[in-house]
Amino acid sequence: MTPEALGLLGVVLLLVLLAAGVRIAVALGVVGIGGLAVLISPEAALIKSGVVAFEVVSKYELGVLPLFLLMAHLAFSAGASRDFFDAAAKFVGHRPGGLALASIAGCAGFGAISGSSLATVATIGLVALPEMRRAGYSPALATGALAAGGTLGVLIPPSAALIVFGILAEQSIGRLFTAAIIPGLTQALFYMAVIYLLCKWRPALGPVSPRAGWRERFAAIRRLADVGLLVILVIGGIAVGWFSPTEAAAVGTVGALGIGLWRRRLDWATLKKAMRETLETSGMIYAIVIAAIVFSTFIAATGFGERVAGLIESLDAGPLGVILVLVVLLLVLGMFLDGLAMMTLTIPIFLPLVQEMGIDPIWFGILMVRTMEIGFVHPPVGMNVYVVHSLARDIPLMSVFKGIVPFLVADLAHVALLIAVPGLALFLPELLGA
Template structure:
């Protein structure tokens, strides 16, 4: 049987299992088992055991539950509400007013939560009711939050970057730094989009008094504890003082300290945040375990190696590959969540990426952008589900509201292709990592 036929059969089996409602991690594991048993001579038993252990025992993965726990702690605090009150006097002066709150608050929480859906939920709990109460158009409020919530995967610490780094054997610390400049630029592009949309719908926006300078200064001071925690975590990684795992532990301690200083710490917060972190980490661990088995099966069948050889011999250019992969990832975003997209494709795509000379570090940032796009692509965009639960609005209508921000993400992909230094410059300046 040809490699093309083998690959198509495995893909069809995977989608059949997903359509039947099988968990993504189990579906990946079953497809990997089928690949080993039916299309290779390798004994499945010992090879699967080795793959399960190898895919879940990497030291870099130790940072994952800690960063998730840090996000769970802050998600359950009143920090988002106080940030809204503190940032409102600052952002109220900008074109678009408090709509910028969705973007700025998402960028800040992205730097302490690491998850797109969790960032959207945390910010949306407080911004949406207030924006709608003050009379901001629902389309602008929901669309800007859907788009801005995707920053949770680009601005470090990022769960997707940890997963990619482990699977692609790329330094997680350098991946984090690679996401800083694109994350900040994406934040500015989102704010510019909000300002342009606000100008277009300026007659529908509420008009309020300009905040006093004293209120703006007070708002700035309220943001300082979060900024300090962000700089503490990312600064320790950048300077080589701490590994991502050690920085994550510092982040958990800092998050607990913030709750203590704000008199929010209690047994209930500790228990709920810990259980939330365990649930999320277990879900990701199952997906990684299944992906490890599938990766092993792909290696034995020789499909990734054959694709890499074909790409080199066919003279595929990096730009042509990026264009093709962008279409593939957009299609996958219709059916799969971000982490599943990464673990499903990386074992097949990465050998091709390396063969034609693309930097795996740069490709990690590109892949995160495509995963961000999947977060707001119906019918399974996670951010859309979060906003649907918060607002009761129709999911496809929310997707329509977020179309301008999908365009911004595609523009960012183009900028990243044109200026790869956006992703690779800061990691080159790191001390260690």
């Protein structure tokens, strides 16, 4: 068997294992180590895997992950999710679809703390969904807005997906965070535009709520001020170069700890729970990163990635055509694979091709994560949809998927805009020299 054929066999075996429900890290590790054992020798494969594991856990940059996760857990304990939603609801709740608009704003705000799609949709959903149901919102619109809005947690920095991409692709996490700011904000605006147009067309979908007075609005802003300032300090500090991402994560964690104490929402039980959940999630992602790099080493050794790159280049479609082909492949894979699984599978195959075509890897990272987000809301995986459904079991699952459709259209339009205008992602890093 040729090395390229062995690489193809490895990819197929990985897909089979993932489809069978095997854990991502286990599937990547088994295929990567097994493939290297066939290529070089079992002893050399184990030695190489041990070296990779040591290098990964020794990376200074990877320290950003548990710190941002701890910051998110502490901020959630302090009530940040409700504060973001309440403040937005006070300002736009009196407009058609106002509570759905507030849900998107709340997801964007909390996404700037959590870095996770599932955490964002679960926490904002607990607050926003009961409010929208009491106000008589269409179940499809309410659940669709939350499921779509939750994906903002993947792109808006600090994003765990961007951290993983930066480690695997050996790109600056600071530049990736800065590049994601404008695409994240425009994505939220696209979702808001969908809600506005739907509720203008059919006002019964999102009835207006009573207008809040300025005293209530200022009170909501005051409750949000400490967390809001912390978000601005952390993300702004990375963008303008005050902090490295790891330093910013440390500042954010200390700030979130201080906010929890100031609000008297933090006790030993809450702190222990936050640290335990942080360690569990960090360990899972570390294992995935280590296994993904072992798998990438195997794929690189077989030359399979180069063969795939050659096949795509033979289409003679130019950089734009290549990007369109890759986006279609990512969307198809997103129908069956978890986002991290898709990323760890495709980066070692797609990234060399992208760099050879002269495409900026920072921009491609934003495009990949943006495309990956769509997998969180479209069937059959659609994890955000199932999370929202778990919050309201009486709403049929098909109603939730029906509510997602207009937001999927907005997603595709936004991805097209990102491809047509790369400056959407590259403007801020170039302007700030990040």
